[in-house]
Amino acid sequence: MPGETAPTLLIVGLGMIGGSLAAALKAAGYRGTLLGCDRNDDEIATGLAMGVIDDGGSALAPLVVRADIVVLAVPVLAMPAVFEALAPALGSRIVTDVGSTKRAVCDAARQVFGTLPSRFVPGHPIAGSEKSGVAAANPMLYRHHKVILTPEAETDPAAVQAVRGLWELCGAQVLEMPVARHDQVLARTSHLPHLLAFSLVDTLARQDERLEIFRYAAGGFRDFTRIAGSDPVMWRDIFTANRDALLGALDDFEVGLARLRRAVEQGDSDAMLGTFDRASHARHYFETLLNQTSYQAMESRQVQYRVSPGGSVSGRIRVPGDKSISHRSIMLGALADGVTEVKGFLEGEDSLATLQAFRDMGVAIEGPHQGRVTIHGVGLHGLKPPAGPLYVGNSGTAMRLFAGLLAGQAFDTELTGDASLTKRPMARVADPLRLMGARIDTAEGGRPPLRIHGGQPLKGIDYDMPMASAQVKSCLLLAGLYAEGETRVREPAPTRDHTERMLNGFGYAVAREGDVARLSGGGKLTSAPIDVPSDISSATFFLVAAAITPGADLVLEHVGVNPTRIGVINILKLMGADLRLENPREVGGEPVADLHIRYAPLKGIDIPVDQVPLAIDEFPALFVAAANAEGTTRLRGAEELRVKESDRIQAMADGLAILDVEATVFDDGIDIVGKGGESANYGGGRVDSLGDHRIAMAFTVAALRASAPIEIDDCANVATSFPGFVALAERVGLTLEEVEA
Ligand code: S3P
Numbered sequence: 001m002p003g004e005t006a007p008t009l010l011i012v013g014l015g016m017i018g019g020s021l022a023a024a025l026k027a028a029g030y031r032g033t034l035l036g037c038d039r040n041d042d043e044i045a046t047g048l049a050m051g052v053i054d055d056g057g058s059a060l061a062p063l064v065v066r067a068d069i070v071v072l073a074v075p076v077l078a079m080p081a082v083f084e085a086l087a088p089a090l091g092s093r094i095v096t097d098v099g100s101t102k103r104a105v106c107d108a109a110r111q112v113f114g115t116l117p118s119r120f121v122p123g124h125p126i127a128g129s130e131k132s133g134v135a136a137a138n139p140m141l142y143r144h145h146k147v148i149l150t151p152e153a154e155t156d157p158a159a160v161q162a163v164r165g166l167w168e169l170c171g172a173q174v175l176e177m178p179v180a181r182h183d184q185v186l187a188r189t190s191h192l193p194h195l196l197a198f199s200l201v202d203t204l205a206r207q208d209e210r211l212e213i214f215r216y217a218a219g220g221f222r223d224f225t226r227i228a229g230s231d232p233v234m235w236r237d238i239f240t241a242n243r244d245a246l247l248g249a250l251d252d253f254e255v256g257l258a259r260l261r262r263a264v265e266q267g268d269s270d271a272m273l274g275t276f277d278r279a280s281h282a283r284h285y286f287e288t289l290l291n292q293t294s295y296q297a298m299e300s301r302q303v304q305y306r307v308s309p310g311g312s313v314s315g316r317i318r319v320p321g322d323k324s325i326s327h328r329s330i331m332l333g334a335l336a337d338g339v340t341e342v343k344g345f346l347e348g349e350d351s352l353a354t355l356q357a358f359r360d361m362g363v364a365i366e367g368p369h370q371g372r373v374t375i376h377g378v379g380l381h382g383l384k385p386p387a388g389p390l391y392v393g394n395s396g397t398a399m400r401l402f403a404g405l406l407a408g409q410a411f412d413t414e415l416t417g418d419a420s421l422t423k424r425p426m427a428r429v430a431d432p433l434r435l436m437g438a439r440i441d442t443a444e445g446g447r448p449p450l451r452i453h454g455g456q457p458l459k460g461i462d463y464d465m466p467m468a469s470a471q472v473k474s475c476l477l478l479a480g481l482y483a484e485g486e487t488r489v490r491e492p493a494p495t496r497d498h499t500e501r502m503l504n505g506f507g508y509a510v511a512r513e514g515d516v517a518r519l520s521g522g523g524k525l526t527s528a529p530i531d532v533p534s535d536i537s538s539a540t541f542f543l544v545a546a547a548i549t550p551g552a553d554l555v556l557e558h559v560g561v562n563p564t565r566i567g568v569i570n571i572l573k574l575m576g577a578d579l580r581l582e583n584p585r586e587v588g589g590e591p592v593a594d595l596h597i598r599y600a601p602l603k604g605i606d607i608p609v610d611q612v613p614l615a616i617d618e619f620p621a622l623f624v625a626a627a628n629a630e631g632t633t634r635l636r637g638a639e640e641l642r643v644k645e646s647d648r649i650q651a652m653a654d655g656l657a658i659l660d661v662e663a664t665v666f667d668d669g670i671d672i673v674g675k676g677g678e679s680a681n682y683g684g685g686r687v688d689s690l691g692d693h694r695i696a697m698a699f700t701v702a703a704l705r706a707s708a709p710i711e712i713d714d715c716a717n718v719a720t721s722f723p724g725f726v727a728l729a730e731r732v733g734l735t736l737e738e739v740e741a
Helices: 016-027 041-050 076-089 103-113 157-169 179-207 212-216 219-229 232-241 243-265 269-290 323-335 349-360 396-407 427-435 470-480 498-505 536-548 567-574 613-627 639-643 648-658 693-705 725-732
Strands: 009-012 034-037 055-057 069-072 094-097 123-125 146-149 173-176 303-307 314-317 339-343 364-369 372-376 413-416 439-443 447-453 462-464 486-490 511-513 516-520 553-560 578-587 590-598 630-635 663-666 669-675 685-688 710-713 736-740
Touching (some): 016 157, 034 041, 076 103, 094 157, 123 157, 232 243, 303 693, 323 372, 323 498, 396 427, 396 447, 427 470, 470 498, 536 553, 536 590, 536 693, 613 648, 693 725, 725 736
Antiparallel strands (some): 303 736, 364 372, 439 447, 511 516, 578 590
């Protein structure tokens, strides 16, 4: 809060923008004097009457000498004249402006002063309204809006700081960028849409002199054209001042428009759908960015779960669709000939990232709408080069499977991801792909991003996987679709076989001989419907919840029980869980059942090594089961847990220690000393999920047997695999709160 000595501010141009700045400062309790200058005396009179300025007038010179900071809120083309008028009295005063184009304003200042004055801070609040005049001033206009400052090399940092402080006082978020970038970005996001709105409304108005047509216009017209009501002089100035950048943006737009026109003319339904889907998705993405719920925004979101101790577990629930199968449904659907209908698709951030990546490569995809997705396959050779890097967020599966299928394309691609994914090992796919003839660059240590050079002929290899990984196997099989000859992958232990099953379902033969999966390149995929079962990995959190909570009785419906995924069922049964598979059936080539679990006391076991790859994602939850068992549970042969979304052995051991559960960590596993018994088993406390969705959900479930609340930090990533987790947990009988920090 500024003290008694806050600087006197002079706002030159008391229109809606300048008036809103004055109103916002007043509302924030600004202690300095606010002066207004406008060539229109009425604006000054209105400003004084509204109480947004303390004094003012139409002559600049007598006001400037009283001011410490001058804000120029006049149209861009009026800037040179205002600079001229300011020059004699400028001295060391700080000057800033609110002009929508920055090159023209800086050039005007240079012209008048010879050089850019060091105390001039070019600025632009990204907020506005189609209304004009101080009467439309809104003290909330800048709240949560961005203000861009574009200081040049000669700009005094102290002046930048002072201007930043003013805007922050109005509730704005201040950022800095170079002048040229500002002008290009604004040409695309603001100036072009204004130009289109003006042009559309004018075109229609000319066609109908009496403006009758507008009587029949509804929401679509209103939403698209609102900004055509903006101040004509201001926009004439902006288009004149930012001419080159605007023309560049208009050129790009015309190319896109011509493409769409062709699609409409030729009745090219796929091209239309492709454009609309990409646009619709981009628009939704923009919306979620505004609401700060989007994937990329999520990286900076801090979500904490506060889980009350105790609770019950009962009911019938259905958890979301299988993540592994959802990824593959989009990948194979996109590469197939024909239209693939998917139901039960997981609308989690990971599988949505895969979907978006295919849209970026020109595939028309409708949905998802309540788990339904329609993919207009383009065939194995129909993908188009994406405009930029493909961002796959938190998803190791997406990055590794994409690496294989992109290695076979004719164009270059780059795969990037979030901070967690950027630390994960990719040499395990890059190395064997190179043996097939692929050209792939990784960052240091074989980490993402991956740069994949297209147009490389691939040949089949016979590969012994050094680790049991379905992602590596799937990556190589997908590359094998594009390779000459046969690709054979040997796994040291069975891993999930969804890729093989789905390829066979799409008419592409994958053979299995013992521990080897093999296929030959050069075939084609034919679309087939996909029914994605519920994800056993998500069901696991509720299986463990019921397994540790006296009195629990829970049914999980329609869960995928593929034999390569049922380690958790086998392990819980070995520990003594009362768990039954009911109503077993096969859906779209994948076995499915309802899982019925009732509480029964658990005992510690040595986890059979052959179950480890079959339960790999389930260990964080199984460790919670172990903490509630009678006796010690020992896990070995699970070094892969150290390279998941977090080092899951260490992350769980650290959290368990906070709850006062004894655990000993080994390179490839852990010993957990269970507490057994029917009352509260351990304490509460604050644990860090390290941004790992499965660690977050495991500790949520742990609270059922804790004596005090458990607070879990960094839970936003639960949305990668289990949207709706909190609501479902509450439905079965847990008490928790999701708090945004
Ligand atoms: C997955 C394979 C497993 C698993 C991951 C999903 C897949 O990874 O942990 O969550 O869909 O192929 P690895 O192949 O690294 O074991």
